[in-house]
Amino acid sequence: MTIIRGATTIEKDCKEEISSAVKNLLDEIFSLNKLAKNEVKGLLFSLTTDIHAYHPAKAARECGYDFAPLFAAIEPEIIGGLQLCIRLMLFTELENDRNVKHVYQKGAKVLRKDISEIFNIALDGPAGSGKSTVAKSLAKDYNILYLDTGAMYRACALKALRLGVDTKDGEAVKAILPELDVKVEYKDGAQRTLLGEEDVSQKIRENAVSMAASNISAHPVIRVKMVEMQREIAKKMSCVLDGRDIGSTVLPDAKFKFFITADSKVRAERRYKELLARGEEVDFEKLHAEIVARDKQDSEREFSPLVCAKDAIVIDTSTMDVAEVLAAIKGHIQSKI
Numbered sequence: 001m002t003i004i005r006g007a008t009t010i011e012k013d014c015k016e017e018i019s020s021a022v023k024n025l026l027d028e029i030f031s032l033n034k035l036a037k038n039e040v041k042g043l044l045f046s047l048t049t050d051i052h053a054y055h056p057a058k059a060a061r062e063c064g065y066d067f068a069p070l071f072a073a074i075e076p077e078i079i080g081g082l083q084l085c086i087r088l089m090l091f092t093e094l095e096n097d098r099n100v101k102h103v104y105q106k107g108a109k110v111l112r113k114d115i116s117e118i119f120n121i122a123l124d125g126p127a128g129s130g131k132s133t134v135a136k137s138l139a140k141d142y143n144i145l146y147l148d149t150g151a152m153y154r155a156c157a158l159k160a161l162r163l164g165v166d167t168k169d170g171e172a173v174k175a176i177l178p179e180l181d182v183k184v185e186y187k188d189g190a191q192r193t194l195l196g197e198e199d200v201s202q203k204i205r206e207n208a209v210s211m212a213a214s215n216i217s218a219h220p221v222i223r224v225k226m227v228e229m230q231r232e233i234a235k236k237m238s239c240v241l242d243g244r245d246i247g248s249t250v251l252p253d254a255k256f257k258f259f260i261t262a263d264s265k266v267r268a269e270r271r272y273k274e275l276l277a278r279g280e281e282v283d284f285e286k287l288h289a290e291i292v293a294r295d296k297q298d299s300e301r302e303f304s305p306l307v308c309a310k311d312a313i314v315i316d317t318s319t320m321d322v323a324e325v326l327a328a329i330k331g332h333i334q335s336k337i
């Protein structure tokens, strides 16, 4: 008995999509493996719990795959697992010994790290646009790494603040470079940002660090060092990176590029709630003014400013919730996979 595996995803839970996804998957498995009908002994489909509209076994029968027993089952619901996914195990008795080829289509490709190529998702945009929330969800759903590049600049800023260095002073910033030991690590899938051996992941989120991060990130010496680290990570594994210059400078060849934006008042409100939830007292008007100032500084700096890469898809999240933003992004990704 030789088992051939396959999987695919659909975008909408409807009969037409299920039927065509099942047909495409089976057609590719059969043609790639040069399978004869009499070699196939059974087909077992499994579906994620969000698929209800049509029975895949019925879909298989309708498109001519009715020569072996067919069965379908529902999979357990896994947090962060792929959505709208149809998987298949094909039981075969092959007439002559041959290597079988498993088939992973559309969104299901990314779950098989061994067969899918390394790809990067660049999410750029101003502060508070919702990039990091979206980036974390995408990373979880696609089972890839999330690299928060802003955290790296924040760690640089924290170091400078601790040393009493003016983050606007290029020469003073240059002088601390040899002592600047920023690292990122991953624990249980979450990024930890380190200064030396110290985990500063929480500390760098304080509001006082935000403007200093914007200041320090304008200096080429800092950017060159951080960008090099970001490229190293992105080269080795599939990841979603959020920042200001990912699609334009860090990874101009990223397969997927999005520019996430929102009205500055909406962004200030989001940040306000986030800081309150963390117990930080802030004045809303002051916070809004800071966000506008940071936008201006990040966009107008000379070296690698915040820009929308010309091939990026722009998403204005002002009136969208996280689920809607995710659906929009995934829609684009699925259509390109």
Ligand code: DC
Pocket (backbone or CB within 6 Å): 127, 128, 149, 150, 151, 153, 154, 210, 213, 214, 217, 218, 242, 243, 244, 245, 246, 294, 298
């Ligand atoms: O995304 P954030 O708020 O954590 O970023 C903090 C600052 O770092 C931001 O004001 C600009 C800078 N930054 C950058 O210049 N390039 C990046 N790729 C990420 C952040």
